[in-house]
Amino acid sequence: MTKRFLRAAVAAALTVGLAAATVGVAAAGPPSTLSEAAQRLMAAGVPGVVVRVDDGRSRPVEIVRQQWWTRADHRLAADDEFRMASNTKTVTATILLQLVAEGRAGLDDPVRKWLPGVVPDGSAITLKMLLNQTSGLFDFLNDPATFGMLTGQAPRPWPPADLVAVAVSHPPLFPPGERWSYSNTNYTLLGMVLEKVTGRSYSDLVTQRITRPLRLEDTYLPTNADFRGRHAHGYEPDAEHLAPLFPPGTPVGDGFAGPERHDRVNTTAIDLSAAWSAGGLVSTAHDWNRYLSALMSGRLVPQAQLEQMRTAVPQGGTSDDGYGLGLMEVNTPCGTVWGHSGGFPGYRSHNYTDRTGRRTVNVLATTTYGLRTPEAAAAQEALVNAAVCRMYGKTG
DSSP states (O other): OOHHHHHHHHHHHHHHHHHGGGSOOOOOSSOOOHHHHHHHHHHTTOSEEEEEEEOSSSOOEEEEEEOGGGTTTOOOOTTOBEEOGGGHHHHHHHHHHHHHHTTSOOTTOBHHHHSTTTSTTTTTOBHHHHHTTOSOOOOGGGSGGGHHHHHSSSOOOOOHHHHHHHHHTSOOSSSTTSSOOOOHHHHHHHHHHHHHHHSSOHHHHHIIIIIHHHTOTTOBOOSSSOOSSSBOOOEEEOHHHHGGGSOTTOOOTTOSOSOEETTEEEOTTOOOGGGHHHHOOEEOHHHHHHHHHHHHTTSSSOHHHHHHHHOOEEOOTTOOOEEOSSOEEEEETTEEEEEEEEEETTEEEEEEEOTTSSSEEEEEESOSGGGOSHHHHHHHHHHHHHHHHHHTTSOO
């Protein structure tokens, strides 16, 4: 096998973990109580987890758990900053729908209108197809060129246009609009469209239209690996323990960059600011709940655009969940919720709300690939389900 092929195999394997962040939570039997479910996740070896449930009636319930070996780095707290990864997509979609409501852009606008020559067949791919992941564009995270960015072993600047160029060097997965396939390329393109429509940077748009009006003081787009405030530390299995999480024979090389901790690597300093409009935001559980509540109550976009965001297409495969315009429709044993999930080396997040925005759930773990063991994956499902059930008042 050539070195390039080896890198391709590892990058593809790593991307499975990030792509899994887009999949909703399936039923995993009768939901546990919240505290039991959190303890089950810890027993599966997950480094840490923050759970926050607000049922809209009583004081929010917060649970924080962490392994003993993480405490030398940081004492995990419910208000810690986390890398929200693909939850960023909901913010990107919100800003685009605001522009649609203002008449400055249209969902049926072809990509070519705003980014001429950037995407092959750009006249057939609409902004709506980017938003609901039906464009057919290849996900740049599946290309070995992004290998070093994912692991932190070979960091380099990745301007959005460069990532799109990597993506379009591959043939499309299917004709535009034919079916659903998650691709970070879609939301990187949307960030570029937002900047073209408004003449402002994506970071400025997030501040102007989302964080400042809602007074989200702990939500921001970093330009490097640094956090502004108190933050959770993220961990991934070291190279030896990473290998069994992938198909037999998949080379993992040196694994993730960072200081060794127990049988893990502290990945907090990995810079994935290139995730940008597809996954770059940092926030807290409290801030993100305020954002989701404002969105679902109609404070950020008019009702017509909110209904468009909630109109989902099937994700297909084994999932019975849907994907709207930057919003996941997730079906749990206790009811449907809306929001998004995300994965980043060292960070895994589920942020959901009911249809009104009055009730919210956050499940934030300090690992992504550490959730790939059967025990951890099942425990994660059980915890998210238990949190949603608690939110709907259907379990303890």
